[in-house]
Amino acid sequence: MQKPTKICYILPDYNKNTDSHFFHLYELLEELSKKIDIFLIVEKSNVGHVEIGKKSYVQKFKFVPLRFLESFFAILYARFLGYRNFYTHYCYIGGVNAAIVSRLSGGKSYYWNCEPNWLLKRSLFSQIGLNLSLKLSSFLVTCGETMKKGYAEHCNLKLDKIKVIPNWVNLDRFKRADSKDKNSRAAGSRPAGQKTKNILFVHWLSERKGAHLLVPIVLNLCSRVDSINPNLRKFKFLIIGGGPLKEKILEEVRNNKIDDFIEVLGEIPNKEIIKYYAMADIFIMPSLLEGFGRVLLEAMAMGIPYVSSDTTSAREISSPIAQKFLVRPGDIEGFAEKILTLLKNQDIYDRFRQEELEKIKEYSLDNTVNKFINLFI
Numbered sequence: 001m002q003k004p005t006k007i008c009y010i011l012p013d014y015n016k017n018t019d020s021h022f023f024h025l026y027e028l029l030e031e032l033s034k035k036i037d038i039f040l041i042v043e044k045s046n047v048g049h050v051e052i053g054k055k056s057y058v059q060k061f062k063f064v065p066l067r068f069l070e071s072f073f074a075i076l077y078a079r080f081l082g083y084r085n086f087y088t089h090y091c092y093i094g095g096v097n098a099a100i101v102s103r104l105s106g107g108k109s110y111y112w113n114c115e116p117n118w119l120l121k122r123s124l125f126s127q128i129g130l131n132l133s134l135k136l137s138s139f140l141v142t143c144g145e146t147m148k149k150g151y152a153e154h155c156n157l158k159l160d161k162i163k164v165i166p167n168w169v170n171l172d173r174f175k176r177a178d179s180k181d182k183n184s185r186a187a188g189s190r191p192a193g194q195k196t197k198n199i200l201f202v203h204w205l206s207e208r209k210g211a212h213l214l215v216p217i218v219l220n221l222c223s224r225v226d227s228i229n230p231n232l233r234k235f236k237f238l239i240i241g242g243g244p245l246k247e248k249i250l251e252e253v254r255n256n257k258i259d260d261f262i263e264v265l266g267e268i269p270n271k272e273i274i275k276y277y278a279m280a281d282i283f284i285m286p287s288l289l290e291g292f293g294r295v296l297l298e299a300m301a302m303g304i305p306y307v308s309s310d311t312t313s314a315r316e317i318s319s320p321i322a323q324k325f326l327v328r329p330g331d332i333e334g335f336a337e338k339i340l341t342l343l344k345n346q347d348i349y350d351r352f353r354q355e356e357l358e359k360i361k362e363y364s365l366d367n368t369v370n371k372f373i374n375l376f377i
Contacts, residue, residue: 009041010043087112099136109138114143143166202283204243309330
């Protein structure tokens with residue numbers, strides 16, 4: 001009888017109420033734990049024990065040198081128990097230690113990163129940690145072919161050292177309910193008789209994510225609508241997320257007297273985010289830099305046409321019609337124009353929905369579980 005695959009998975013953070021993509025990781029780990037033997041090491045958590053996999057360990061120390069040593073010995077203990085495959089999601093301390101332990105003991109280390117790091121400014125500590133994780137690990141795992149080529153070109157990595165596992169979405173969780181269900185927004189239905197079109201933004205409120213462009217896009221869209229058909233002014237931007245630009249956006253909304261067109265909702269846990277997607281007609285992702293843009297997968301799964309920056313992997317994951325709604329990063333007029341097209345052209349809107357609901361099947365959680373396990377076979 002074949003022995004089950006054994007993986008030591010190193011996770012930087014565990015918080016069930018997170019508003020980040022990490023909630024998708026928890027779902028992946030829970031599904032993986034049904035099929036393979038997982039030893040989970042968590043660098044920090046808001047709970048003392050994480051019940052995922054056969055074994056788990058939550059690190060105790062916060063002081064970096066002690067965190068490094070604790071991480072090293074936790075990984076070494078996993079190796080002692082027979083775990084020879086180590087998979088680290090983003091964290092540098094875990095990535096470096098997993099690479100060292102696997103090199104010394106005959107194991108393999110896989111380091112996940114899906115950011116265009118060659119375009120980012122990092123602290124010296126972060127840059128050293130990233131470089132060591134990339135160079136020492138057996139393999140880099142990233143989210144798409146575009147990112148794979150980027151790492152090979154800018155980080156001097158051989159293509160055969162880079163594996164690809166796309167991001168994913170749980171299609172059982174992110175789905176529209178039957179349109180006959182008039183009472184449940186959270187289930188994915190539209191409120192009966194709703195006329196206002198909701199345009200949804202879900203991301204960290206920072207310049208990198210294009211949050212500073214939201215108010216200018218609204219103002220430009222209002223101007224365009226007024227010159228074409230004032231009746232199209234029945235729209236509202238729902239802005240979800242925390243971050244350094246939240247107060248600035250609120251101030252800009254007040255100064256421009258556009259409270260009727262923008263509502264800033266703040267941070268929403270990912271496990272509760274579906275009800276806001278269910279209220280949305282259009283999704284917007286104006287990021288200046290983006291490795292993959294998992295929020296696009298969430299919008300696709302909910303059948304919400306989107307206007308997105310044409311960054312890194314966005315074109316790779318978009319259907320043919322969706323690719324026509326990718327805009328040069330920072331192009332305020334382009335975003336307003338594409339949003340207006342979706343507001344006024346029902347045929348294009350409907351075709352967009354049909355194509356993305358078919359395309360999203362490629363990025364299901366079930367597909368990713370199988371691809372992940374195949375990494376180690």
